[in-house]
Amino acid sequence: MNLIGNKIRLLREEKGLSQENLASALDITQSNYARLEKDDNRISVPRLIIIAKTLETTVTELVGEKANTVVNQNHNHEAVTYLHANFQADKEHIQTLKDEIEYLKKMVDKFLEK
Template sequence: MNNIGNRIRNLREQLGYSQENLALELGITQPSYARLEKQDERISIIRLIQIADILKTTVAELIGEKTQKVINQQNSESSHAYNVDTINTIINADKEHIATLKDEIMYLRNILDKEVV
């Protein structure tokens, strides 16, 4: 199955970029970027937009939908369902990312509280 990480890697390689190049553009380390391609970590919509910009493509293509398919579906009844599913997928991914960030904030606050006491 061709997942988002594989699509990103394929586009990156087609453009002749290394993982280090993209990591630098994104302001992250190469190992962090490698985890994105391996999908060891969830990719937020903001990060997908950044990657799409760097790779000169669209988020729709990164998540597996060809631009032409999206255009053709705009006039069909399935267009609405497709858009709702895509939006729900993005919302769920962002909710998971937010939950992870909240956990990290709580963890860091606990560390700070212990240092202050």
């Protein structure tokens, strides 16, 4: 499905802009721009930003639900691995801080005994 390209086309038509208008904003030919609308996998983030500004909308509005789907499909495993690694690092850091607190408590107790 070409959700992003269709959304761009609809917004472009609503604004009364031609493919040539957006092609000019992107500094590409009209035929290259037409391919972007037909195959949204070819659209880079910098181009999405320019398109969004030209159409007076946001990248989030253009991308919509598809971004969440792509991230979930392509990066779910990487996300879980990343979160697990951070969780482990946080657990280790917490344990280190607890150990330091215990050490400092002992030092304070020794100081107060003198």
